[in-house]
Amino acid sequence: MVLETVSGPGGFVVSCFGSPVWDGERQTVCRREERVGAVEGGSAHSGWWRLFDLAVNKSVSVADMFQLGWGVGGETWVWRRQLRAWEDEMLGEFQTLLFTISLQAHSSDRWLWQPDLDRGYTVRSAYQLLTHQAVAPLEAAPGLIWHSQVPLKVSILAWRLLRDRLPTKANLTSRGILSVGDSHCVSGCGSVESAHHVFISCSMFGSLWSLVSSWVGSAPVTTQTLSDHFVQFTSSAGGTRARRSFMQLIWLACVWVVWTERNHRLFRGSATSSLHMLDKIKTFSFRWLTAKSCTFALNYHSWWSSPMLCLGLV
Numbered sequence: 465m466v467l468e469t470v471s472g473p474g475g476f477v478v479s480c481f482g483s484p485v486w487d488g489e490r491q492t493v494c495r496r497e498e499r500v501g502a503v504e505g506g507s508a509h510s511g512w513w514r515l516f517d518l519a520v521n522k523s524v525s526v527a528d529m530f531q532l533g534w535g536v537g538g539e540t541w542v543w544r545r546q547l548r549a550w551e552d553e554m555l556g557e558f559q560t561l562l563f564t565i566s567l568q569a570h571s572s573d574r575w576l577w578q579p580d581l582d583r584g585y586t587v588r589s590a591y592q593l594l595t596h597q598a599v600a601p602l603e604a605a606p607g608l609i610w611h612s613q614v615p616l617k618v619s620i621l622a623w624r625l626l627r628d629r630l631p632t633k634a635n636l637t638s639r640g641i642l643s644v645g646d647s648h649c650v651s652g653c654g655s656v657e658s659a660h661h662v663f664i665s666c667s668m669f670g671s672l673w674s675l676v677s678s679w680v681g682s683a684p685v686t687t688q689t690l691s692d693h694f695v696q697f698t699s700s701a702g703g704t705r706a707r708r709s710f711m712q713l714i715w716l717a718c719v720w721v722v723w724t725e726r727n728h729r730l731f732r733g734s735a736t737s738s739l740h741m742l743d744k745i746k747t748f749s750f751r752w753l754t755a756k757s758c759t760f761a762l763n764y765h766s767w768w769s770s771p772m773l774c775l776g777l778v
Contacts, residue, residue, distance in 0.1 A: 512558060514551060518543045527567075534562050550620055553629065608694055608712050613752050618720045625659060625719060626691055633657035650729040662726060664693060668738070669722050673697075675742045676718055681772055682711065707777050717748045746771075 516522060520542040524532075532539040536559065547555060577585035579593050609622040624630050633647040634656050649657040651668035664670050664687075677684050682701040687693045697715050701707045721744045728734050750767050762774050772778045 512554075515555060515558060518545065518547065518551065520544060530567060535559060550624060550629075553627075608698060609716070611709070611713055611716060613756055614713055614716050615752070618716050621723060622694075622716055622719055625663070625723075626694070628659050630659055630723070632659050632662060634659075634661075650726055660690060663690060663719065663722055669726070671738050672718060672722065672741055672745075675738060676714060676745060679742065679746070679771070680711070680714060681770075701772070701777075704777075706775070707772075710771075710775060710777065713752060714745070714749055717745045717752070720748065721745050 524540070529540045534540045541555070575584070577589070580586070580589050583589075609619045609626065611619065621630075628635065633642055633649075635658075636642040637644055637647040647656050649655050649661060649666055649668075651666055653667050655661050655666070662669055664673075674684060677700070680701060682697075685693055685697045685700055687696055694715055698708050698711045701711050721741050724744075725736060725741055728736075746768055749771070750762065750764060754762055767774050770778075
């Protein structure tokens with residue numbers, strides 16, 4: 465369920481799954497399973513749990529954070545170790561969100577249930593919310609990058625991809641690191657190497673999606689943006705939760721294989737065919753699914769030809 469709370473003097477909205485700790489001014493900003501959102505019922509943003517894990521003081525209140533200073537160089541930010549580059553980028557996005565908050569010292573604490581603001585939360589309304597949302601909304605793409613059976617490094621790659629933070633040649637050219645003449649795609653197609661081109665529109669790498677859809681038995685996806693592609697691909701095999709989770713894992717495996725192949729072509733001078741990349745996707749997905757479950761038995765040869773049948777999703 466998604467609840468929104470406004471803590472006493474902070475007037476700070478926190479969206480979360482489960483039951484948050486509630487104690488007036490001591491309402492915590494971001495616990496492990498919470499997602500900080502925008503003020504006045506704005507959309508939620510996922511991923512802040514990583515910063516919470518690294519924070520030294522995990523019980524600081526919103527009011528205390530504001531007094532210490534939550535801007536760049538503020539005393540609020542004390543970490544167990546130095547932040548990595550992608551974590552520092554996440555902190556910057558979090559700080560940008562905090563700058564939009566207006567503290568309301570005279571606001572009383574209250575609970576808000578977004579699906580029904582008049583009657584509030586009921587088990588029936590929560591059940592309807594969970595069962596009637598067959599297709600994830602387009603803005604849900606950032607939340608799909610985190611999958612319990614996918615290695616963290618793969619999710620981090622997807623997180624950077626959806627924010628256009630990968631060191632593609634187009635990005636390096638815009639930063640003055642490469643010249644315009646050196647910004648062409650490593651596949652040799654002659655186009656500028658942007659993130660959208662590499663992962664969707666490239667005649668070499670983009671053709672991989674049709675092969676994957678044919679292998680899985682899902683409908684082909686044609687979209688204009690990477691976020692839309694992720695969300696629509698996740699739902700292309702059907703609306704059940706198990707199928708969406710499986711397709712989510714396959715999309716992340718495709719992204720990992722494409723970017724790895726791009727780097728091999730650029731730095732090693734080696735190249736593999738689309739069919740070989742498809743084989744890598746089959747191998748990675750099989751390993752990820754079986755690695756974290758001792759009782760999860762799959763037949764490797766059956767997986768190679770019919771993954772949906774192996775998972776009992778047909």
